[in-house]
Amino acid sequence: MNSFIYDIPTKVYFGENQLGHLGEELGRYGKKVLLTYGGGSIKKSGLYDKVVAEIKKAGLELFELSGIEPNPKVSSVRAGAELCKKEGIEVLLAVGGGSVIDCTKFIGAATFYDGDAWDILEEKAEITRCLPILDVLTLAATGSEMDSVGVISNSETKDKICQGSPLMQPKVSFLDPTVTYTVSPYQTACGAADMLSHVIEVYFNMNKDLYMLDTVMEGLMKTIIKYAPVAMAQPDNYEARANLMWVSSWAINGFVEGGKRQSWSCHPMEHELSAIYDITHGLGLAILTPKWLEYCLNETTASKYYQFGCSVFGLDASLEPMEVAKKSIALVEEFLFRTLGLKSRLSEIEIDDSNFEVMAAKAVRLGNLGNAFVPLDKNDVINIFKMCL
Ligand code: NZQ
Ligand code: ZN
Numbered sequence: 001m002n003s004f005i006y007d008i009p010t011k012v013y014f015g016e017n018q019l020g021h022l023g024e025e026l027g028r029y030g031k032k033v034l035l036t037y038g039g040g041s042i043k044k045s046g047l048y049d050k051v052v053a054e055i056k057k058a059g060l061e062l063f064e065l066s067g068i069e070p071n072p073k074v075s076s077v078r079a080g081a082e083l084c085k086k087e088g089i090e091v092l093l094a095v096g097g098g099s100v101i102d103c104t105k106f107i108g109a110a111t112f113y114d115g116d117a118w119d120i121l122e123e124k125a126e127i128t129r130c131l132p133i134l135d136v137l138t139l140a141a142t143g144s145e146m147d148s149v150g151v152i153s154n155s156e157t158k159d160k161i162c163q164g165s166p167l168m169q170p171k172v173s174f175l176d177p178t179v180t181y182t183v184s185p186y187q188t189a190c191g192a193a194d195m196l197s198h199v200i201e202v203y204f205n206m207n208k209d210l211y212m213l214d215t216v217m218e219g220l221m222k223t224i225i226k227y228a229p230v231a232m233a234q235p236d237n238y239e240a241r242a243n244l245m246w247v248s249s250w251a252i253n254g255f256v257e258g259g260k261r262q263s264w265s266c267h268p269m270e271h272e273l274s275a276i277y278d279i280t281h282g283l284g285l286a287i288l289t290p291k292w293l294e295y296c297l298n299e300t301t302a303s304k305y306y307q308f309g310c311s312v313f314g315l316d317a318s319l320e321p322m323e324v325a326k327k328s329i330a331l332v333e334e335f336l337f338r339t340l341g342l343k344s345r346l347s348e349i350e351i352d353d354s355n356f357e358v359m360a361a362k363a364v365r366l367g368n369l370g371n372a373f374v375p376l377d378k379n380d381v382i383n384i385f386k387m388c389l
Pocket of ligand 2: 142194195197198267281
């Protein structure tokens, strides 16, 4: 194992009826609260009323920013930062999925920057401070509730950039699985595909000394495969929603990384798809992941696929590694496309090859794909995109 520092300064309130602690936690950080949320799901579900009641009960002053888009846009970051500066906001409360939390992270950072918020994404400006961020997670998927990065899109330049700072790590996250009962089967499926990809991006490496982390990751993947279909069929199944919600956080909170330093592969490629076509992140990953696995399979890497197939899908360990590897890719496809019912090809979501060159070049540069599990250059990425057509 490589050496690493492990520090997750996010306090988690997990389970039902924890919102009673919201006022006291917000109050630790300030009196002027900016509540950020998306397109209205929290109003429909009644969560908005509960959150506002807690804020008022604690005697805090409430401001609001609504309408944060899925694949959040820098325009929302700009609007939020402007509001924070004007009103002297002291603490941010994101209530939503990854998009709302990500956007709120950059609102927090951009509040302390006088230039354009996009400079922060492009690393033209350093993140020097950030308003404290608390969140109420409403969708199990990205892990933004327990990590220090965010992903923001720019509609004008068609860029989508992932950027981070420990200063943006949420201080407190409220994880109530019942809040996710209203998540649609489609978003539940996309969330599951996203979480599965977060683990796969780390699990597929050629280090030999990470047994403890490998077994944890195998458990996380088995949990997603077991419970995602249950949550889709029975939206109010607490056991399924709770297991998925906790996987969301643990898939990406740094624990399973264990000092590994390889770049992720499918995420940089997917970010280019959603940058241009504004598709749901988990759907893009579902389409890319099996083809990427197929592309990276060779005599050297087959042993990892063998471990994956035997441990996660219980495949027969007496078979040849290459056979297990191919079967395991087929089982990933079966899970994503048959069990979860996600579309399996770019052409099905009206994406053609017209932007492959530019997307591949950006993915390699922004994602440092030369340092991935199997190093990828621009042509490799174009080949993978073509396999997904
Ligand atoms: O906007 P509202 O009305 O709230 O509706 C949302 C949205 O339409 C809805 N939704 C959320 N919770 C709900 C609900 N509907 C009913 N009931 C609920 N309880 O679901 C839709 C999608 O929400 P969104 O927040 O966009 O989904 P997700 O959590 O998957 O976030 C995706 C974004 O996160 C980024 C992605 O690239 C994408 O921009 N990522 C962030 C990461 C991070 N911070 O670490 C890592 C990820 O790999 C990912 O890149
Ligand atoms: Zn993701």
